[in-house]
Amino acid sequence: MRAFAARNRKRLVRGFVVLAHVTGALTSVSAVMETRTSQGAIAWAISLNTMPYVAVPAYWVFGRSDFRGYVTARRTHRKELATFWETFDQSLRDQKLVAPREENAPHVVENLAKLPATRGNDAELLIDGDQTFTSILEGIARAKDYVLVQFYIIRDDEIGRQLRDALVERAGAGVRCHLLYDEIGSKLPKDYLTTLRDAGVQVLPFNTTQGDANRFQINFRNHRKILVVDGIEAWVGGLNVGDEYRGLDPDVGYWRDTHMRVEGPVVQTIQVSFAEDWHWAAKVELPGLNWTPRPAANGADKRLICLPSGPVDPLETCTLFFLHAINKAESRLWIASPYFVPDAQFISALQLAALRGVEVRILIPEKGDSHMVDLSSWSYVPDLHAAGIAVYRYQKGFMHHKVTVIDDRYCTIGTANFDNRSFRLNFEVTMAVDDEEFTGEVINMLETDFDNARKVQHGELEQKSAWFNFWVRVSHLAAPVQ
Template structure:
């Protein structure tokens, strides 16, 4: 009976037809197996966050909309926007803003040295949010930096995902609290509708200082992100620092997450600079399971469709949905230079296996795949023609498209930055091997079976 009732629920609320069919048949046919899986892993709507976000907007938190007059000098006209950024602007419900100084941060040392320098330069407050934070060498270095700033009166808000940071010790968090730092887990299971859900994650990595500078990218806080893990060796990852009005978009994302986690509204600085620190146009796009639309998937699909000569993508987990895969195929068919950079070394074996199943489908249309061999590839970056680059936290998989809270920085109108991203990709391609589209069928039958099975499990990976 519960299986039948849950099947009705799946038909009504599962986002995709394939998912609705798969869940409803499983719930009716194998209720003792499917029922607990469905209620713990099956849903992709995050209950309650939308209402909390609307409440925060009603309380005047969404000042990016309220302060359009002060932002006006930095807002780009529609005819100035690249087609790849038009949809992103609508999805973010924020304008693309010019006047930013943007710096590409390649690998862990550059990223965390820059973040820690930014922490020490903060004058009013620090917003600090990561998916994974570990109590190891880097984690303790971050902790001591934050404690030092708190000791001189800087307000610090520290937000973490309790699933991603499950190994973070109570003592670590208590040290932060004792130093006067406000600490909160994201509370993924908060609310009646989320109580039994284990499948949602807040995968965002955000640092904001004084509402003027933000850092966004793929790194978490742990020694392996500095290449100090013997198993993975060199950890290939990318972050970006943005100074200027666009950093307010990262701040807005943080305060909405903080409001969900703590039910408190932060009093922060929303002033824009009188003098632009740079010339780049940038947009911060938060996406997640509380969005009315599948924002991450739509962003990537539009970016791929807008490419005229080139689209290069780096992602550690490549399990695209049908719309994204079709967009890549069409790009290949119209002669766009489509390259996908993925890891040679797996960290999640099911995801690694499932990725093999896309090689032939995409490869038949001219899409080229490269496996990065110099350590583990974890960066999430995209380069579109000579015009637009993205750096963020979202992978090309179902989890990032539908289950994770993610954030992406979209940067345009900066030839110097675009050239740096191009150079970064070219260096990565030199450390990679090109993969044949027939590689899967050169493997034993049992490996091919494992790949097909892994693809079936991709919705819950």
């Protein structure tokens, strides 16, 4: 009897092993056909065939590169918005609020964004958490008609409860409040959500797993941070809602981040991004939004464009935008990113920029919140140094902002990192500014950051231990799936 049971167990084990490897082989075909980069396809194919017991479920959860259903939802929503959008577009032209192409040649970015570059805007630079959250809470308090709020992370801590209470107060005053959060990034307790809903605030998770085809996916994350008040002013940038973003986490310490507040016709284009995400999450249109553009009240005339990007775009919007920005640089290219894990095309573009005489600087944290990303970032240093590119590692605390400067006139502030996830998998939003005065403020801000950073020396990686260099290479090979 025992021998019979043992034989059955062996048959089951052999059957499981065969089934696992067959499933891994079949899944690797899907990975080769669907993964957006050759490096990622190779990494998945090897792991699916050699370690199917772990890699197969991991691929089902993390490996997909297409977000099924959102494309159809976006197409439907754009049809529903068509009347409003035609009115908005005509009003922009009537008021001469479309940024003229002969001034800043925005057609490449406009074609990527599917949104117009506008003029007549004002932009305020917000440095670190205290400035940002003070501005956001004051903006919510000014709301008379509606508030749209979207964050990747919202904590149930002091600042998270301040946001909750601000929305509850406005909802009690008759203001329509809509809150959208990423359910992977935010782990909000039931009583936090109940307090909001009982006050009349409409709260939804982005819900990437809705639909049978998406049931197990958590690979696509809504990483956007957007707040819109009355269709008049908006906030976009790197900060989520949590006390660590104010530098109050003793384990993290000082948190370096950047946000921006904008006013003018660009607000409606930011609003489009939120409305599309809400439509996906709620399956209904968000009614009653203000689609009437108006110039900034103070008469400012800054040129801005909003660039939403994500895995549903027909082109790799975020990738192409930043490649365009690098190729556009003539004298200065400064990039600050907490997660610097670019693919080969970006390294080549950065090298070419340096070789044509552009001052290229890369600013990354000395110590980040991902050990694998920290190791991966070292792997790029020799190739960057070979072209004369300076790499700085921020020392004062954790640097989290996503900022670029191109020459003395253009800059970007947004949510996208320089990594595969932001370029291809996350829903992101980037604000591109064509304005010397505002860009000058950003340059001054980054110069302070460079003063608080150390410059990586030539040969520094080679001087580290062989074991360290080995793990740097291993992390680099895993970069496409990080």
